[in-house]
Amino acid sequence: MQFHHHGYVSGDPRVQPAAGVGVDRPTDLPDEVDVLIVGAGPAGMIAAAQLAQFPNVVTRLVERRPGRLEIGQADGIQARSVETFQAFGFANRIIDEAFRITETCFWKPDPDHPENIVRVARTPDDPNGISEFPHLIVNQARVLDYFAEVARNAPARLEPDYGYDFITLSVAGSGDHRVTVTLRRTTGDLAERVVRAKYVIGCDGARSKVRESIGRELVGDQANHAWGVMDVLAETDFPDIRRKCAIQSHDGGSILHIPREGDHLFRMYVDLGPVHDGDHQAVRNTSQEEVEARANRILHPYTLTVRKVCWRSVYEVGHRLTDKFDDVPADLVGTRTPRVFITGDACHTHSAKAGQGMNVSMQDGWNIAWKLGHVLDGRAQGDPAGHLLRGAAGDRPEPDRLRPGMVGADGRPPRRIG
Numbered sequence: 466m467q468f469h470h471h472g473y474v475s476g477d478p479r480v481q482p483a484a485g486v487g488v489d490r491p492t493d494l495p496d497e498v499d500v501l502i503v504g505a506g507p508a509g510m511i512a513a514a515q516l517a518q519f520p521n522v523v524t525r526l527v528e529r530r531p532g533r534l535e536i537g538q539a540d541g542i543q544a545r546s547v548e549t550f551q552a553f554g555f556a557n558r559i560i561d562e563a564f565r566i567t568e569t570c571f572w573k574p575d576p577d578h579p580e581n582i583v584r585v586a587r588t589p590d591d592p593n594g595i596s597e598f599p600h601l602i603v604n605q606a607r608v609l610d611y612f613a614e615v616a617r618n619a620p621a622r623l624e625p626d627y628g629y630d631f632i633t634l635s636v637a638g639s640g641d642h643r644v645t646v647t648l649r650r651t652t653g654d655l656a657e658r659v660v661r662a663k664y665v666i667g668c669d670g671a672r673s674k675v676r677e678s679i680g681r682e683l684v685g686d687q688a689n690h691a692w693g694v695m696d697v698l699a700e701t702d703f704p705d706i707r708r709k710c711a712i713q714s715h716d717g718g719s720i721l722h723i724p725r726e727g728d729h730l731f732r733m734y735v736d737l738g739p740v741h742d743g744d745h746q747a748v749r750n751t752s753q754e755e756v757e758a759r760a761n762r763i764l765h766p767y768t769l770t771v772r773k774v775c776w777r778s779v780y781e782v783g784h785r786l787t788d789k790f791d792d793v794p795a796d797l798v799g800t801r802t803p804r805v806f807i808t809g810d811a812c813h814t815h816s817a818k819a820g821q822g823m824n825v826s827m828q829d830g831w832n833i834a835w836k837l838g839h840v841l842d843g844r845a846q847g848d849p850a851g852h853l854l855r856g857a858a859g860d861r862p863e864p865d866r867l868r869p870g871m872v873g874a875d876g877r878p879p880r881r882i883g
């Protein structure tokens with residue numbers, strides 16, 4: 466983490482003085498904002514943590530959940546993502562609580578006794594030394610907690626506005642706050658709320674309503690693939706239980722096995738196969754007993770006796786990509802700037818096997834956030850989608866090359882992380 470940019474700071478350098486919009490920040494969601502982020506997943510939280518460094522930019526983040534994510538979902542943090550955490554100042558703390566992946570074992574059917582699996586390879590996880598940081602396994606909820614802390618301690622003092630469901634939006638042809646967003650409270654009186662924004666970032670996941678409201682769609686795999694995912698404490702004689710493993714059995718079943726933080730827990734992604742049209746989400750009713758029975762069939766001759774299920778889910782996913790990342794229709798590109806962007810799972814989804822979902826989603830959120838921050842702060846012109854963006858020093862503006870008046874209330878320039 467870099468700090469003491471502007472002289473020695475006494476006290477915790479992670480807590481920056483409140484400045485600009487962070488001084489007397491209203492608790493309630495205002496009627497007008499510069500940037501409205503929809504969704505407090507990895508894409509939305511990193512965008513919030515970055516935009517909160519800009520004391521002149523009013524950013525709010527709405528999330529339908531009533532509070533923080535408590536547990537579950539993705540857990541694989543690629544080494545390059547830990548570099549990103551370093552830029553936000555929490556890499557070392559999260560490394561301390563994570564499980565480090567150093568090697569992967571591959572198990573296949575024994576050619577002589579195909580009903581049994583045997584280890585066929587054990588490979589270093591990162592033979593190319595892609596980063597000085599390790600490949601980690603840590604709960605998505607903890608990643609979100611760290612970004613929430615960065616946003617809270619940033620000059621704009623950003624906190625998520627929980628309990629708001631995004632319903633729809635429309636974009637007007639003129640005016641500053643062109644995007645009119647309709648929200649609904651998810652608790653209490655379920656009242657509707659209208660907020661007008663200069664820009665909206667849709668970080669609302671694979672079933673994104675922001676994407677739907679700008680007429681974009683995900684295209685790609687016809688069918689989803691389903692995985693029974695379980696974080697468990699269990700007894701087993703499987704010898705690689707504390708190593709990441711890709712396990713393939715003779716009848717086509719497979720497991721992706723990942724040891725988890727804390728040295729006792731582990732996660733298994735048990736293959737439930739492709740989900741066909743007409744399934745009507747029936748696969749989601751796959752019972753824990755069935756997932757455990759499948760796991761035992763795949764692991765044969767080893768056995769697994771689950772003692773405690775700490776989290777479980779049936780996760781359905783396919784490889785899909787959006788047809789466009791913003792609200793400008795293809796025939797109007799170059800004639801008007803975008804006002805609505807989609808990021809993360811809202812615009813691309815990946816197989817759980819690849820362990821990419823959370824990683825690439827964070828990069829999306831970070832990328833659009835620093836660009837929007839610079840445009841709204843007047844340090845870069847135009848189109849944060851990248852078509853027209855030009856900072857003083859080219860595509861990526863120099864953080865310290867400021868125009869007069871472009872300082873926060875504390876007299877310090879906004880901080881671009883990274």
Ligand SMILES: Cc1cc2nc3c(=O)[nH]c(=O)nc-3n(C[C@H](O)[C@H](O)[C@H](O)COP(=O)(O)OP(=O)(O)OC[C@H]3O[C@@H](n4cnc5c(N)ncnc54)[C@H](O)[C@@H]3O)c2cc1C
Pocket residue numbers: 503504505506507508509527528529530537538539540541605629630631632668669670671673674694778780808809810811816817820821822823826
């Ligand atoms: C139930 C579940 C289980 C998963 N399990 C795994 C897994 O085991 N392994 C893996 O690699 N990946 C898993 N993923 C995928 C992984 O979590 C995502 O790839 C990653 O989190 C994408 O980040 P994101 O910020 O783009 O979207 P998400 O993490 O999906 O975040 C979207 C956020 O937007 C909120 N939201 C959605 N709609 C609205 C709305 N209308 N109004 C307001 N808020 C809204 C959601 O509550 C959520 O907090 C899982 C995802 C889900 C949803």
